[in-house]
Amino acid sequence: MIKTRIANYNDFTGVLSLQEKYLYRNLSEIERKSGFVTTPFTLLQLEEISKQNGIFIAENENNHIVAYAFAGSWKYFEQWEIFNFMVSRFPQLSFNNIEITAENSFQYGPVCIDKKYRGKGLLNQIFEEMRIEFVKKYPISITFINKINVISEKAHTKKLGWKIIDEFQFNSNTYISLAFNMKNSVLK
DSSP states (O other), rough: EEEEEEEGGGGGHHHHHHHHHHHHHGGGGHHHHHOOBBBOOHHHHHHHHHHTEEOOOOOOOHHHHHHEEEEOOOOTTTSSSSHHEEEEHOOOOOTTTOOTTTTTEEEEEEEEEEEGGTTTSSHHHHHHHHHHEEEEOOOEEEEEEEEHHHHHHIIIIIIIIIIEEEEETTTHHHHHHHHETTSSSOOO
């Protein structure tokens, strides 16, 4: 049985291990077709995001971490230039006729699920864990996906119901920005 919850300090080694397993730079071209994460987090960065209750994990029956999802304020994510670029685009974007701002939205992601546990509803389960926590503060969630990560785009748009709101270029890559109404449960 898979359990999801907010991560604590004792989970960080498992999160970092899963991250290394699916980090873009550690995968072959063929392995990347199954999905990947691009943002490597350090132990210090995990400690900081956990102060916002911003790491969610899934554990298997042996208490091994088999998935994680991050969520946090734009202030936290400003340490990476791509997020500052995304925020700079907010004035020209809206979602459900609502202007997107750094105050009414937050960054969701990255999310990583061990290959053995994909396609079994775990994305919805861990996302719902995060949604319940973050809907307390934010009505809108924003994320981005590299256009070559087709598996992630399909999972978020088809399984979770995210809407594409923007496309942009950054560091010679093409990305899509997506938005999600935090009032909508993803569990059926």
